[in-house]
Amino acid sequence: xxxxxxxxxxxxxxxxDGVVKDLFVDDHGRFTSSVEGGRTIDATGMIVFPGGxxxxxxxxxxxxxFARAMTPEDHRRTQAFIRTKTRRSGLGGMAPTTFATGxxxxxxxxxxxxxxxxxxxxxxxxxxxxxxxxxxxxTSLTLMANNEIMLDQMEKGEFERAxxxxxxYLWAAKSYGIKAVNPxxxxxxxxxxxxxxxxxxxxxxxxLTPGVIITQLARICDELNLPHPMHxxxxxxxxxxxxxxxxxxxxxxxxxxxxxxxxxxxxxxxDGWETICSETVQLAEYFNSHPGITxxxxxxxxxxxxxxxxxxxxxxxxYKLTGRKWGNLDVENxxxxxxxxxxxxxxxxxxxxxxxxxxxxxxxxxxxxQVFLSTDHPNGGCFWRYPEIIELLMCADVRKECLKAIPDRxxxxxxxxxxxxxxxxxxxxxxxxxxxxxxxxxxRKGNLGIGSxxxxxxxxxxxxxxxxxxxxxxxxxxxxxxxEDGDIREAPQGREYLVKPACDPGTxxxxxxxxxxxxxxxxxxxxxxxxxxxxxxxxxCSEATGK
Amino acid sequence: xxxxxxxxxQPTVPLEAEVLSPDILGELSNSEIRALTVYHGKRQLPLxxxxxxxxxxxxxxxxxxxxxxxxxxxxxxxxxxxxxxxxVGMHLGAxxxxxxxxxxxxxxxxxxxxxxxxxxxxxxxAGGQVGAAYRGSLAGMKNGMIVIDGSAGLEVGxxxxxxxxxxxGPARDFTGLQMKGGTIVLLAGAEIRTGAWMNRGTIxxxxxxxxxxxxxxxGAATPTFLPVYAQFLKPLGIHLPFRAAEGAYRxxxxxxxxxxxGEILVWQPAL
Numbered sequence: 001x002x003x004x005x006x007x008x009x010x011x012x013x014x015x016x017d018g019v020v021k022d023l024f025v026d027d028h029g030r031f032t033s034s035v036e037g038g039r040t041i042d043a044t045g046m047i048v049f050p051g052g053x054x055x056x057x058x059x060x061x062x063x064x065x066f067a068r069a070m071t072p073e074d075h076r077r078t079q080a081f082i083r084t085k086t087r088r089s090g091l092g093g094m095a096p097t098t099f100a101t102g103x104x105x106x107x108x109x110x111x112x113x114x115x116x117x118x119x120x121x122x123x124x125x126x127x128x129x130x131x132x133x134x135x136x137x138x139t140s141l142t143l144m145a146n147n148e149i150m151l152d153q154m155e156k157g158e159f160e161r162a163x164x165x166x167x168x169y170l171w172a173a174k175s176y177g178i179k180a181v182n183p184x185x186x187x188x189x190x191x192x193x194x195x196x197x198x199x200x201x202x203x204x205x206x207x208l209t210p211g212v213i214i215t216q217l218a219r220i221c222d223e224l225n226l227p228h229p230m231h232x233x234x235x236x237x238x239x240x241x242x243x244x245x246x247x248x249x250x251x252x253x254x255x256x257x258x259x260x261x262x263x264x265x266x267x268x269x270x271d272g273w274e275t276i277c278s279e280t281v282q283l284a285e286y287f288n289s290h291p292g293i294t295x296x297x298x299x300x301x302x303x304x305x306x307x308x309x310x311x312x313x314x315x316x317x318x319y320k321l322t323g324r325k326w327g328n329l330d331v332e333n334x335x336x337x338x339x340x341x342x343x344x345x346x347x348x349x350x351x352x353x354x355x356x357x358x359x360x361x362x363x364x365x366x367x368x369x370q371v372f373l374s375t376d377h378p379n380g381g382c383f384w385r386y387p388e389i390i391e392l393l394m395c396a397d398v399r400k401e402c403l404k405a406i407p408d409r410x411x412x413x414x415x416x417x418x419x420x421x422x423x424x425x426x427x428x429x430x431x432x433x434x435x436x437x438x439x440x441x442x443x444r445k446g447n448l449g450i451g452s453x454x455x456x457x458x459x460x461x462x463x464x465x466x467x468x469x470x471x472x473x474x475x476x477x478x479x480x481x482x483x484e485d486g487d488i489r490e491a492p493q494g495r496e497y498l499v500k501p502a503c504d505p506g507t508x509x510x511x512x513x514x515x516x517x518x519x520x521x522x523x524x525x526x527x528x529x530x531x532x533x534x535x536x537x538x539x540x541c542s543e544a545t546g547k
Numbered sequence: 548x549x550x551x552x553x554x555x556x557q558p559t560v561p562l563e564a565e566v567l568s569p570d571i572l573g574e575l576s577n578s579e580i581r582a583l584t585v586y587h588g589k590r591q592l593p594l595x596x597x598x599x600x601x602x603x604x605x606x607x608x609x610x611x612x613x614x615x616x617x618x619x620x621x622x623x624x625x626x627x628x629x630x631x632x633x634x635v636g637m638h639l640g641a642x643x644x645x646x647x648x649x650x651x652x653x654x655x656x657x658x659x660x661x662x663x664x665x666x667x668x669x670x671x672x673a674g675g676q677v678g679a680a681y682r683g684s685l686a687g688m689k690n691g692m693i694v695i696d697g698s699a700g701l702e703v704g705x706x707x708x709x710x711x712x713x714x715x716g717p718a719r720d721f722t723g724l725q726m727k728g729g730t731i732v733l734l735a736g737a738e739i740r741t742g743a744w745m746n747r748g749t750i751x752x753x754x755x756x757x758x759x760x761x762x763x764x765x766g767a768a769t770p771t772f773l774p775v776y777a778q779f780l781k782p783l784g785i786h787l788p789f790r791a792a793e794g795a796y797r798x799x800x801x802x803x804x805x806x807x808x809g810e811i812l813v814w815q816p817a818l
Binding site for chain 1: 681682683684685
């Protein structure tokens with residue numbers, strides 16, 4: 001039991017914007033109306049937020065593990081976590097190790113993360129790693145948009161069958177939702193091609209187009225009543241002029257729910273690397289006039305990082321552009337993955353445009369319930385740099401200062417300099433917690449209402465925004481004080497959220513021959529057993545989720 | 548007067564002694580030096596357990612004994628000198644930014660790895676990965692000079708970006724692997740796959756080399772920089788021929804699997 005008294009509370013889900021209010025936590029780690037006894041935290045003069053929710057990050061699984069293995073040079077220079085009584089050893093840096101990931105997230109007040117790209121074939125590995133990420137609660141999304149068995153059904157026009165296949169895969173992967181990466185493009189990459197046009201048939205298929213995959217997958221998410229809509233990484237990521245593809249994709253999705261991942265990477269004009277410019281005004285305009293659709297920024301911060309994505313063809317291009325290391329994974333019939341270390345530099349024209357575009361989207365999309373804080377960790381920058389972005393959002397002066405480091409020839413390509421908006425604390429609470437929790441359909445996260453999980457963060461008010469958000473005074477997870485005065489006090493195991501969509505019992509027998517025909521592992525070994533998930537919390541999808 | 552270190556007890560496992568650097572020892576008294584921590588495997592012990600130390604407060608160090616199990620000597624040093632009478636272990640002068648190291652004996656692997664500047668002279672043989680990049684790093688030595696009178700091991704100058712490496716004896720496989728710049732002089736040639744994946748940079752060999760098929764012959768000539776370079780190496784007792792009467796260099800460009808900007812020059816004496 002715990003009470004938090006005197007804090008200035010920000011709970012945007014309940015319209016509470018900086019009201020001094022006491023909070024009470026019961027023995028089950030949930031908010032309640034009052035408690036007797038237990039510890040009291042005096043938060044007088046401090047700021048209380050719901051714990052952060054990362055809607056899009058890559059923290060576990062084959063790809064990030066490959067990234068860790070590929071960057072021993074980063075391990076030599078990065079922060080080391082030394083083992084203590086409550087803490088395991090690990091390394092921070094561009095791709096932190098599992099335990100360190102939990103400590104770093106919790107250390108800045110984030111209590112729920114969504115691992116955004118899991119192939120079913122590496123789902124078992126991913127869940128093992130997620131179990132080793134302490135403190136935070138987890139969800140994971142399954143990569144579907146290039147799954148050959150599903151694509152074959154779509155090609156044949158068997159929508160119902162495709163839906164059953166997706167439902168089967170979701171439960172096989174013990175996942176929380178669907179991620180679509182470069183629909184059709186990764187399948188085409190296996191032929192050495194990409195899918196650049198939404199209306200052109202995909203390599204290896206006669207009539208299936210990326211546009212069909214996008215609309216049908218979004219419909220499948222709706223019809224399966226998944227709590228989180230389709231999580232879409234659009235085609236032509238990172239390519240100059242890709243704004244037309246992104247807008248066309250959004251038009252395909254009209255009337256449906258969708259979450260557009262890391263939209264910064266999809267908001268470029270121009271027709272080459274020399275002419276690239278930010279087209280965030282157009283994209284933000286679309287979001288402003290379509291309130292049903294959400295996105296996360298995928299903001300870029302300058303410095304070293306490593307890029308990992310299922311978008312194999314893009315990563316090959318990036319490797320050719322940079323001449324750095326390149327890793328490529330093929331995941332049999334499901335997807336692929338590319339890994340390239342990268343350094344974002346303010347002096348680089350493209351990088352400067354990317355940096356500005358991420359912030360522009362966060363500032364130009366008016367409703368903070370639609371655009372969330374993310375760097376697409378580790379692609380645009382590491383998650384532990386979120387406080388820097390919060391500062392840039394809250395302080396126009398700091399942005400102006402940073403703009404001075406940008407070459408003059410970039411200034412005509414971006415609109416950041418003309419934006420005066422500054423986020424309020426309440427808006428930050430939406431972008432880092434309440435908004436993503438709502439988009440993920442996690443009703444007990446991202447708010448401080450009675451019955452919700454007591455995940456919260458308490459900051460000492462400071463004019464140095466970066467310091468304030470980087471070093472919270474307390475972080476409380478499920479009613480347990482995990483961080484206090486900059487120290488990790490407890491590192492409890494978090495939960496994992498799963499969905500169990502309705503699936504036609506005959507799907508097993510439909511899948512078996514197809515599976516045995518083309519996979520290298522046996523059918524029985526493929527689905528992840530429920531017993532393998534630590535602290536699972538299963539979401540029944542029978543009731544309709546509000547559109 | 549240099550501070551002298553005499554190895555009195557042979558370590559049973561590698562001894563990590565990055566404290567043996569003029570930057571760290573320059574201002575310390577004799578007792579402070581002896582109290583510095585070295586790592587004998589996982590055990591932390593005082594330096595005095597392994598060395599008799601004479602002298603103090605000097606940036607000139609003299610090391611005596613069979614130090615082939617002592618690692619990281621002169622790590623990241625920026626000034627002063629280290630003279631070794633005997634052999635030394637791995638990572639000698641790694642990350643150094645200045646100063647001089649002279650070894651009268653043999654050296655092991657990774658000498659001058661990722662060094663930024665300074666000078667290393669090994670009078671005996673050296674191991675592999677001379678002036679190389681550590682695993683995963685993009686660049687090896689960025690400047691400075693390494694001279695080895697004897698032979699050298701695998702991957703000499705791997706991913707080096709600038710600076711000079713001279714090997715008097717034969718070098719083993721993968722000399723200049725993934726080189727990005729700088730110069731490697733091979734006075735007695737090298738074994739196979741010299742210059743594999745080299746992007747830029749120059750390898751000069753006084754002896755014929757078995758070249759990979761991804762290098763193409765680009766004619767015979769003596770580049771204009773060679774006389775200048777020969778002049779630069781002369782004070783070190785290294786003779787680089789360049790007069791037309793003596794012969795000419797055959798130029799090979801590659802490694803074509805990544806670039807055509809790398810060059811291997813093979814000396815062909817006049818008949």
